Amino acid sequence: MSRNRLAGSRGTTGGAWLRWARRLAALALFPFPAFGQTHVIIVSGLGGEKKYTESFAKLASTFAEAANKRFGIPESEVLWFAEDSASKKPYFKAQSTKANVERAMTQLASRAAAGEQVIVVLIGHGSGEGDDSKISIPGPDLTARDFSALLGRFTKQKVAFVNLTSASGDMLPVVAAPNRVVITATKSAFERNEAHFAEYFIDALTKDVADTDKDGRISLFEAFTYAVAETKRLYENDTRLQTEHAQLDDMGAKAGVNDPDGRTGQGMLARRFFLDGAYVARAGVSNDPQLAGLYKDKLALEDRIQQLRAKKTSMTSEAYDDALEDLLVQLARKAKTIREIEGGKS
Helix, strand or coil: CCCCCCCCCCCCCHHHHHHHHHHHHHHHCCCCCCCCCEEEEEEECCCCCHHHHHHHHHHHHHHHHHHHHHCCCCHHHEEEEECHHHCCCCCEEEECCHHHHHHHHHHHHHHCCCCCEEEEEEECCEECCHHHCEECCCCCCEEHHHHHHHHCCCCCCEEEEEECCCCCHHHHHHHCCCCEEEEECCCCCCCCCCCCHHHHHHHHHHCCCCCCCCCCCCEHHHHHHHHHHHHHHHHHHCCCCCCCCCEEECCCCCCCECCCCCCCCCCHHHHCCECCHHHHHHHCHHHCHHHHHHHHHHHHHHHHHHHHHHCHHHCCHHHHHHHHHHHHHHHHHHHHHHHHHHHHHC
């Protein structure tokens, strides 16, 4: 495909084209509703002390209720595994043992359809190092190595792994992979103190505080950036040295960042990950076959762009630029058609 097929052409310098590509990407990758069922697995671990036991249960139950009531995820797809002390609370599935969680994730992997979303959230105390990083649960603990194997079963779904435990940072490079959002409350296992990031992240998804683009929806990117900002504010207000630095990797880079831009690198997938994907589709454009088809095509193009970015280092610069330009042009045209149709319906 000719690189000069666009009106005005690409210009004479690579810098000019890159500026154009970034503007086009920012426009075309603006988040639209996702399709496909969302499945939620919440694992809250041992508290050890009453205040932590109560705190972990509150955070987990609050998120579980929001997943069902706020984001429209069927109650049957919200699975909460916790200490037995939470057994009488809504959404409690079973004790958070290694066997129970592994069984649930294995069963889910066998029934989740291609293109559906899976989000796994860990809440509690964490410890360890590298592959042996873990969440403290009843009986044998679940490690980063265990979660890497379990998440690897979801080959055709969009996956988010959110570890809100203390000392969670070492899990990121172990579980990170392409087409997967990985968020940790800390940057390493050495940040062992209580992670306040967890509370702010749950707040972002359960309260009207994090919708920065004012589209009426909360992406994982918005939840992450809100929680990062509020965590930093907490330590500054208390004039304390910050002992937790949340990380995000959704490019399979095996290295997280604390301030993803969500446009040209880290954060692009998280920016398109909405828990209410299936709910919005049912309530909104699903009754218009033309729009539903356009959204499906648009999401497929976004996935192809994400996959292409992951292959950049194995391609020549010219081949990568040509492939990216082609996809961006297709995506911009698809987004333009969607906006024109929706504009006519308003």
